[in-house]
Amino acid sequence: METKRKLRWTAGFIFLLLLAAGFFILNILKGTSSIPAGEVLEALSGKDSGLPSHRIVREIRLPRAAAALLLGGALAVSGFLLQSFFANPIAGPYVLGISSGAKLTVALAMILALKNGISVSSWTLVAASFAGSLLSTGAILLLSGRVKNMAQLIIGGVMIGYICSSVTELAVTFADDANIVNLHNWSMGSFSGADRGDVRVILLIVVPAVILTFMLSKPLGAYQLGESYAENLGVNVRLFRVAMILLSSVLSACVTAFAGPVSFVGVAVPHLMKSLFGTAKPIVIIPASFLGGASVCMMCDLIARTVFAPVELSISTVTALFCAPVVIVIMLRRRKGGS
Amino acid sequence: MSEKKAVSAEALSAGYGHRAVVSGLDISVIPGEVLTLIGPNGAGKSTVLRTIAAQLEPVSGTVYVGGSSLDEMKPQELARRLSVMLTDRINSERMTCRDVVSTGRYPYTGRLGILSADDRAKVDEAMELVSVTHLADTDLSCISDGQRQCVMLARALAQEPEVLVLDEPTSFLDISNKLRLLTLIRRLAAERNIAVIQSLHELDLAQKFSDSLLCIKEGEAKYQGTPEEIFTGSRIAELYGIDSGSYEPLYGAAEPQRTEGEPEVFVIGGGGTGIPVYRALQRRGVPFAAGVIHENDLDHPAAKALAAELITEKAFEPIGMAALSKAEAVMRKCRKVICCPEAFGTMNSGNRKLLRLAEELGILEYAEGSRHD
Numbered sequence: 001m002e003t004k005r006k007l008r009w010t011a012g013f014i015f016l017l018l019l020a021a022g023f024f025i026l027n028i029l030k031g032t033s034s035i036p037a038g039e040v041l042e043a044l045s046g047k048d049s050g051l052p053s054h055r056i057v058r059e060i061r062l063p064r065a066a067a068a069l070l071l072g073g074a075l076a077v078s079g080f081l082l083q084s085f086f087a088n089p090i091a092g093p094y095v096l097g098i099s100s101g102a103k104l105t106v107a108l109a110m111i112l113a114l115k116n117g118i119s120v121s122s123w124t125l126v127a128a129s130f131a132g133s134l135l136s137t138g139a140i141l142l143l144s145g146r147v148k149n150m151a152q153l154i155i156g157g158v159m160i161g162y163i164c165s166s167v168t169e170l171a172v173t174f175a176d177d178a179n180i181v182n183l184h185n186w187s188m189g190s191f192s193g194a195d196r197g198d199v200r201v202i203l204l205i206v207v208p209a210v211i212l213t214f215m216l217s218k219p220l221g222a223y224q225l226g227e228s229y230a231e232n233l234g235v236n237v238r239l240f241r242v243a244m245i246l247l248s249s250v251l252s253a254c255v256t257a258f259a260g261p262v263s264f265v266g267v268a269v270p271h272l273m274k275s276l277f278g279t280a281k282p283i284v285i286i287p288a289s290f291l292g293g294a295s296v297c298m299m300c301d302l303i304a305r306t307v308f309a310p311v312e313l314s315i316s317t318v319t320a321l322f323c324a325p326v327v328i329v330i331m332l333r334r335r336k337g338g339s
Numbered sequence: 340m341s342e343k344k345a346v347s348a349e350a351l352s353a354g355y356g357h358r359a360v361v362s363g364l365d366i367s368v369i370p371g372e373v374l375t376l377i378g379p380n381g382a383g384k385s386t387v388l389r390t391i392a393a394q395l396e397p398v399s400g401t402v403y404v405g406g407s408s409l410d411e412m413k414p415q416e417l418a419r420r421l422s423v424m425l426t427d428r429i430n431s432e433r434m435t436c437r438d439v440v441s442t443g444r445y446p447y448t449g450r451l452g453i454l455s456a457d458d459r460a461k462v463d464e465a466m467e468l469v470s471v472t473h474l475a476d477t478d479l480s481c482i483s484d485g486q487r488q489c490v491m492l493a494r495a496l497a498q499e500p501e502v503l504v505l506d507e508p509t510s511f512l513d514i515s516n517k518l519r520l521l522t523l524i525r526r527l528a529a530e531r532n533i534a535v536i537q538s539l540h541e542l543d544l545a546q547k548f549s550d551s552l553l554c555i556k557e558g559e560a561k562y563q564g565t566p567e568e569i570f571t572g573s574r575i576a577e578l579y580g581i582d583s584g585s586y587e588p589l590y591g592a593a594e595p596q597r598t599e600g601e602p603e604v605f606v607i608g609g610g611g612t613g614i615p616v617y618r619a620l621q622r623r624g625v626p627f628a629a630g631v632i633h634e635n636d637l638d639h640p641a642a643k644a645l646a647a648e649l650i651t652e653k654a655f656e657p658i659g660m661a662a663l664s665k666a667e668a669v670m671r672k673c674r675k676v677i678c679c680p681e682a683f684g685t686m687n688s689g690n691r692k693l694l695r696l697a698e699e700l701g702i703l704e705y706a707e708g709s710r711h712d
Contacts, residue, residue, distance in 0.1 A: 218445065218450065222442055224431040226429060228425050228427055231414075232394070234413075234417065234445065274433045278433065279433055280432060
């Protein structure tokens with residue numbers, strides 16, 4: 001059994017790596033303007049030819065694919081952290097309203113900056129987003145102290161999300177006309193805005209945060225048994241809970257700052273990974289969720305921008321289509337399990 | 340002296356923050372000993388256990404595990420010495436029983452928690468000890484409550500503890516699983532020299548499976564001692580404030596409240612034959628008299644608890660005139676006599692006389708299932 005399991009895990013990781021690599025390549029090859037593969041390769045080889053097709057590949061497609069990869073992975077890992085934290089399989093940054101909280105503060109920061117004619121740096125946006133994430137997470141934590149029921153917590157999170165969204169809409173409505181289009185696009189969720197500088201910032205935030213999360217695999221595994229058991233096993237539960245919240249907030253804040261809210265990936269991907277690998281062990285599921293989230297987001301982004309090209313769909317429209325059914329399946333399975 | 344003790348505490352107060360729930364606790368458990376906490380619901384048994392397991396700060400006093408104070412012990416060190424089994428339900432999905440037991444190795448593994456060959460051997464051994472090896476690859480959510488408790492016990496053992504803290508390990512289990520688990524815990528305590536501190540709801544089991552007992556009531560340790568010391572007289576009834584019914588400490592039998600009133604039925608009992616009849620009458624709410632029962636008879640405790648009127652004879656003495664005439668007087672007032680014993684001997688030949696009298700009076704009825712010629 002142990003060897004069978006190891007085989008399954010190895011196969012799973014090979015599959016995910018191929019999947020992620022495949023979608024990454026597809027994302028660079030495909031687009032509104034058709035560029036032959038040869039030209040794409042030339043563009044990637046680094047020769048600065050100044051050809052428009054080369055610029056499209058290097059300045060638009062490559063950063064966008066990289067953003068989808070990193071942010072998708074971040075989103076799934078953040079979802080896994082939240083599910084472990086709340087011992088709730090339907091928890092995720094989107095359903096708990098954490099993305100919407102981040103959206104609100106980012107929108108406010110943007111409007112404020114644009115009004116005063118200051119340009120906002122990527123770091124500022126992330127900081128604003130992080131503050132918003134923490135605020136909504138705080139609200140959820142207050143709520144979770146009072147409701148123990150899984151469904152009630154989710155409903156509370158969805159409501160917090162709606163409140164934040166309507167305040168955001170309000171702010172956007174009264175913002176300067178010139179900014180509205182931009183803001184509106186972003187607040188629907190899209191990977192389209194990412195440039196190379198953004199990708200560098202994303203890389204600098206997501207990679208360390210995911211590595212840190214991976215380093216927490218051991219206490220996370222103990223925490224899956226519940227707080228009391230984790231404590232008995234020597235986990236400093238208070239500190240660990242703070243670390244979980246900070247990490248999940250940083251990850252989801254980064255996503256929201258650059259791509260706006262992306263729905264359901266955080267819930268669906270960790271669940272799919274648990275099914276694929278047949279385990280909930282964090283040491284397996286954290287890297288798997290990263291790869292899985294990356295693949296799902298790259299796939300959805302590909303669909304969002306190519307299927308109805310030149311019209312582009314919002315990323316959440318596509319992710320919801322693929323991931324929301326998974327959430328329903330999770331709920332049905334829990335019902336059957338009796339808990 | 341404290342080196343020899345697995346767990347000790349003096350004048351310990353357990354509670355939340357500055358509010359003590361239980362105070363004045365003196366605890367001392369040596370390796371291999373099983374200490375059981377008993378007491379009414381909400382007395383604070385779990386609070387005490389959680390304080391011993393360092394999950395709650397003592398309100399005052401210090402807990403020593405293996406001679407060292409909990410304040411000075413690193414979490415990892417404590418984790419290697421003390422493990423727990425709690426009432427918390429684990430609702431994690433996709434965890435096999437082996438995964439759950441493996442978490443017991445947490446204090447021994449490195450940064451990422453990867454199990455070494457030695458750790459895996461310890462996990463297998465723990466599952467072997469509790470006989471759950473066949474469940475290793477089954478998901479925790481797919482096994483019965485009894486099996487789950489065994490798996491959780493295996494998990495606690497994989498931690499290789501010197502002290503095992505068990506909070507109501509037998510709740511949710513049926514009687515066969517209760518006995519199995521408690522037998523196992525006793526065996527492990529003896530074989531592995533583990534000190535066990537547990538709380539139990541089932542008094543009869545606490546009496547039979549503990550080396551010592553600690554009774555907690557209304558925020559203090561009421562009594563402390565061996566089962567023989569605790570289960571005497573009315574201590575248990577006092578501890579739990581039993582007011583509807585009674586508890587017979589020697590057999591560990593709880594009986595409902597007797598039906599008071601003028602006896603309507605006279606039950607001739609003896610040798611345990613009377614008990615089912617007493618209970619049936621109590622259920623129907625019929626006040627009855629029981630007699631003549633020797634004070635050392637099997638029927639005596641139940642008759643004492645349930646009969647509205649009881650006529651007894653001294654142990655090992657033949658039924659004498661005094662008891663007989665008293666019984667006769669009571670019997671004449673009854674509308675019915677039920678005779679339970681199938682045979683009479685030297686000591687209870689008096690009861691045969693009662694039977695004859697009942698026959699003459701025409702109010703005799705034999706107990707269901709008993710044969711008389």
